[in-house]
Amino acid sequence: xxxxxxxxxxxxxxxxxxxxxxxxxxxxxxxxxxxxxxxxxxxxxxxxxxxxxxxxxxxxxxxxxxxxxxxxxxxxxxxxxxxxxxxxxxxxxxxxxxxxxxxxxxxxxxxxxxxxxxxxxxxxxxxxxxxxxxxxxxxxxxxxxxxxxxxxxxxxxxxxxxxxxxxxxxxxxxxxxxxxxxxxxxxxxxxxxxxxxxxxxxxxxxxxxxxxxxxxxxxxxxxxxxxxxxxxxxxxxxxxxxxxxxxxxxxxxxxxxxxxxxxxxxxxxxxxxxxxxxxxxxxxxxxxxxxxxxxxxxxxxxxxxxxxxxxxxxxxxxxxxxxxxxxxxxxxxxxxxxxxxxxxxxxxxxx
Amino acid sequence: xxxxxxxxxxxxxxxxxxxxxxxxxxxxxxxxxxxxxxxxxxxxxxxxxxxxxxxxxxxxxxxxxxxxxxxxxxxxxxxxxxxxxxxxxxxxxxxxxxxxxxxxxxxxxxxxxxxxxxxxxxxxxxxxxxxxxxxxxxxxxxxxxxxxxxxxxxxxxxxxxxxxxxxxxxxxxxxxxxxxxxxxxxxxxxxxxxxxxxxxxxxxxxxxxxxxxxxxxxxxxxxxxxxxxxxxxxxxxxxxxxxxxxxxxxxxxxxxxxxxxxxxxxxxxxxxxxxxxxxxxxxxxxxxxxxxxxxxxxxxxxxxxxxxxxxxxxxxxxxxxxx
Numbered sequence: 162x163x164x165x166x167x168x169x170x171x172x173x174x175x176x177x178x179x180x181x182x183x184x185x186x187x188x189x190x191x192x193x194x195x196x197x198x199x200x201x202x203x204x205x206x207x208x209x210x211x212x213x214x215x216x217x218x219x220x221x222x223x224x225x226x227x228x229x230x231x232x233x234x235x236x237x238x239x240x241x242x243x244x245x246x247x248x249x250x251x252x253x254x255x256x257x258x259x260x261x262x263x264x265x266x267x268x269x270x271x272x273x274x275x276x277x278x279x280x281x282x283x284x285x286x287x288x289x290x291x292x293x294x295x296x297x298x299x300x301x302x303x304x305x306x307x308x309x310x311x312x313x314x315x316x317x318x319x320x321x322x323x324x325x326x327x328x329x330x331x332x333x334x335x336x337x338x339x340x341x342x343x344x345x346x347x348x349x350x351x352x353x354x355x356x357x358x359x360x361x362x363x364x365x366x367x368x369x370x371x372x373x374x375x376x377x378x379x380x381x382x383x384x385x386x387x388x389x390x391x392x393x394x395x396x397x398x399x400x401x402x403x404x405x406x407x408x409x410x411x412x413x414x415x416x417x418x419x420x421x422x423x424x425x426x427x428x429x430x431x432x433x434x435x436x437x438x439x440x441x442x443x444x445x446x447x448x449x450x451x452x453x454x455x456x457x458x459x460x461x462x463x464x465x466x467x468x469x470x471x472x473x474x475x476x477x478x479x480x481x482x483x484x485x486x487x488x489x490x491x492x493x494x495x496x497x498x499x500x501x502x503x504x505x506x507x508x509x510x511x512x
Numbered sequence: 513x514x515x516x517x518x519x520x521x522x523x524x525x526x527x528x529x530x531x532x533x534x535x536x537x538x539x540x541x542x543x544x545x546x547x548x549x550x551x552x553x554x555x556x557x558x559x560x561x562x563x564x565x566x567x568x569x570x571x572x573x574x575x576x577x578x579x580x581x582x583x584x585x586x587x588x589x590x591x592x593x594x595x596x597x598x599x600x601x602x603x604x605x606x607x608x609x610x611x612x613x614x615x616x617x618x619x620x621x622x623x624x625x626x627x628x629x630x631x632x633x634x635x636x637x638x639x640x641x642x643x644x645x646x647x648x649x650x651x652x653x654x655x656x657x658x659x660x661x662x663x664x665x666x667x668x669x670x671x672x673x674x675x676x677x678x679x680x681x682x683x684x685x686x687x688x689x690x691x692x693x694x695x696x697x698x699x700x701x702x703x704x705x706x707x708x709x710x711x712x713x714x715x716x717x718x719x720x721x722x723x724x725x726x727x728x729x730x731x732x733x734x735x736x737x738x739x740x741x742x743x744x745x746x747x748x749x750x751x752x753x754x755x756x757x758x759x760x761x762x763x764x765x766x767x768x769x770x771x772x773x774x775x776x777x778x779x780x781x782x783x784x785x786x787x788x789x790x791x792x793x794x795x796x797x798x799x800x801x802x803x804x805x806x807x808x809x810x811x812x813x814x815x816x817x818x819x820x821x822x823x824x825x826x827x828x829x830x831x832x833x834x835x
Contacts, residue, residue: 337766337779338792339799381798451798454768459776477678477702477771 179368179392179399181232184239192290194254194282197261197269201252202287203230204294205242212245213511214324215295217287219251220401221306221330221486222409223360226250227401228305228490235393235491237303240500246507247295251287253279253311255357255403273355275408276431277424279307280314288315288322299324301507305490306330306453310413310422310431313461316442317434325441325510327503329489330450332457333432333464335416342417349407349414357404364402368395385449387482388492397491435464441510442468443503447484448475470506474499533589534578536605539598541624543616545607548599549628550574552585558594562663563633564828565626566597569644569773569807570614570734571691571723573604576643576811579717584641584811587821593828594633598625600646602726614733615745617646618653618754626661637663639828644773644807645671645734651762651781652745652754665762666824668810671773672755672781676738677703678771685735688728695719703772709803709813718808752784759787763827765820766794767805791827795819 188204203226218238220228229250230238238248259271291300302323304312309331316323336342367379371391380386384394408425416422422431442465446458455473462471474484480498482488489495533555539547566577566585574597577585588595599606600621629638640662642650647670654662676682680699684691694700704723705715726734737743743751764782766775775794782790795805802815810820 336792337794338764339794339796341799376797448769449804451768451796451804454794454796455774456766456776456779456794459779463780475771476706477680483769 179395181227181396181400183230184233187230190249190290190294191257192286193260193264194286195262196278196282197264198254198259198282199257200254200283200286201226201256202290203238203250205230205238205248207245207247208243210245211247213508214299214301215247215249215291215297216241216301216303216507217249217251217291219253219284219287219302219304219308219311221308222413223364223403223405224397224401225252225256225403227397229303231393231396231401231491237490237495237500240496241504244504246301246504249287249291251283252403253283253307255406273357273408274406275425276311276314276412276422279311279409280318280431284311284315285321292322298322299512302326303503304328304331306332306486307413309461313435314431316438316440317429317431320438320440323440324512325443325507327443327445327506328458328461329445330447330453330458330486331444331461332416332453333422333435333461334420335457336418336420337454337456346411346414346418349411352407352410354408354411356407358407358410359404361402361404364398368398371395382452383485384487384491385447385482385485388484388488388494390493393491394487397487432460432464435461436466438466439468441470441506443470443472443506445472445474445489445499445503447486447489448473448477448480449483450486452486468510472499472502537628539624539628541601541616541620543620545601545609545612545616545620547601547607547621547625548574548603548605549625550578550585550597550599551632552578552589552595552597554589554592554594556592558633559592561593561829562636562639563594563596563629564588564639564641565629566595566641567600567622567625567643567646567650568597568603569646570602570730571726572643572808573599573721573724575604575718575721576808577641579714579812582812584816584821584824587817588825591825593825596625596629600625602724602730604724608727610727611729612727613729614649614737614743617649619657619746622650622653623657626658630661637661639664639666641666641668641824642670643668643811645674645737647773648672648674648751648755651758651785652751654760655754655757656747656749662760664828665760666765666827667762667778667781668765668820669767669770669773669775669778669807670764670781671777672751672784673741674738674773674777675741676735677774677777681738681772682735685726685731685738688726688731690725691723691731692725694723704807705809706769706771707803707806707809707813709805709815710809711814714812718812755781755784757787758785761789761833762791763824764790764792765810765824766792767807767810768794768796769804769809770807772807789833793823
């Protein structure tokens with residue numbers, strides 16, 4: 162019994178060390194989607210004064226808005242705000258509360274969701290909300306991983322209100338001859354769509370183990386330790402981990418099997434729809450990203466109508482280390498090696 | 513102690529190299545250029561299976577397939593495949609005419625070496641193993657100059673849809689023919705061998721051999737191909753046109769750390785060649801492979817046998833699948 166208490170104390174100490182509350186200047190907002198979800202958004206005012214369009218920042222799968230705003234040193238949101246762009250992070254629906262389509266005031270149990278709901282409900286709601294609150298006719302957008310995929314979907318449907326976008330490490334096909342090509346769709350297919358993988362609870366449990374196993378699965382999959390520290394990843398596990406809907410996972414897993422990313426009813430091919438996009442898009446890939454490999458990210462770039470630009474973050478192009486998946490938003494040098502290029506892209510495409 | 517160990521390693525390597533039965537002959541291209549063809553004849557005699565012809569990438573030579581007795585050529589030989597390595601113009605022991613161009617690989621050299629292999633193996637098509645930009649040129653030759661002569665193709669990073677990979681490559685190529693400067697300018701590792709799986713001694717050996725200068729016309733061709741994404745060939749067609757007609761069963765190997773012929777330049781082959789049956793294999797540490805691999809690492813790295821050669825052999829040995 163005593164050892165259990167000791168372990169619990171150690172663990173809680175471990176976890177507590179990686180807690181990171183939002184700063185005082187963060188302003189919380191909760192717009193509601195037409196289908197009844199209350200989203201969570203965080204606003205940072207531009208400093209010292211607004212010099213361009215507001216920027217909406219959207220996280221990847223299995224995480225939330227803290228992916229884009231981890232702490233003072235690792236925050237794309239606060240970086241943009243400090244460079245004169247009002248910045249908004251969004252946490253997609255699993256973070257929010259569900260009140261039902263009738264707009265009730267009592268929280269209901271959360272229904273399952275897939276990619277289609279994020280594209281058709283969450284992104285339009287967030288874009289319209291930022292435009293309404295700020296009065297800006299158009300906003301700029303930064304999406305990491307899933308956050309890029311959902312805006313690809315939105316842009317393919319017209320992209321109303323988005324002036325230009327930056328896509329960071331977002332795959333648009335995943336069938337490149339790895340063992341996951343067959344395995345992952347099969348595993349995902351066996352799970353019930355009403356379920357979610359409880360990663361919010363499980364992720365912190367990996368914190369004590371992270372330093373013990375070099376080149377562990379998380380490191381291989383998510384980051385290059387030459388760019389992103391274990392400390393940042395631990396903090397993200399505490400503040401930024403979220404559950405993953407099986408419905409969403411099944412939709413994304415099809416990219417491994419057929420290379421296609423389609424709406425649930427199969428009528429809309431999200432990659433094919435990119436051919437009609439006329440919004441300027443900068444697509445960024447990390448050379449050492451093993452989750453969204455360079456060919457997987459390039460597939461989105463190639464499908465885009467344009468105008469479009471491509472940026473590969475690796476030593477060959479002047480970065481101090483090759484970028485992994487999370488390095489694009491949490492890397493120690495991303496604020497000097499990458500984010501200025503994103504701001505420059507937005508400024509060059511400001512109308 | 514260290515000296516003793518080094519001597520043992522050298523002796524073992526020499527013994528392995530000595531074990532190999534390698535013969536070299538000259539093949540003359542239609543315009544008179546002398547090419548080099550090395551044969552790795554297996555003791556078993558090949559067992560009636562198609563001969564395998566290995567063509568190194570532009571700027572490289574036999575060393576990418578046989579470095580001091582180690583590599584894909586001896587591996588295939590040891591596994592009973594009658595194996596050949598060709599050095600085309602500008603490579604290794606082949607001629608390097610003053611103004612040779614890339615289209616001459618497609619229209620003159622590849623047909624010459626394939627014909628030479630077929631003469632030794634009458635009646636049967638040849639299996640082809642190709643690499644990088646040279647690999648894309650070989651794929652472009654397959655539907656025309658090599659039509660009916662090729663059975664299967666293994667393509668390591670075939671740059672079917674090339675772009676300028678980085679400013680380092682542009683700089684080396686735009687001072688025509690000075691690709692070899694990659695070594696003194698300390699860019700060799702970054703461009704070609706950026707993986708931990710390449711032993712330091714192996715890297716040093718490679719740097720002695722390669723890359724070679726391409727010559728001004730070929731370097732200009734290559735840079736133009738990267739910049740425009742397509743390369744005109746002598747007959748009015750382009751590499752892209754030719755790839756559109758390509759129909760061979762092909763294994764494309766994609767090393768994620770290739771900084772010369774990027775994986776994203778090679779992957780589009782499957783879309784560009786809709787008549788071909790293209791199978792991809794991504795090399796990634798995530799899949800428990802030894803490395804993410806570079807341009808040369810997948811051929812000379814410590815894990816290459818398990819991660820690249822064994823799957824390559826399995827692909828060659830797999831039974832034909834009905835279309």
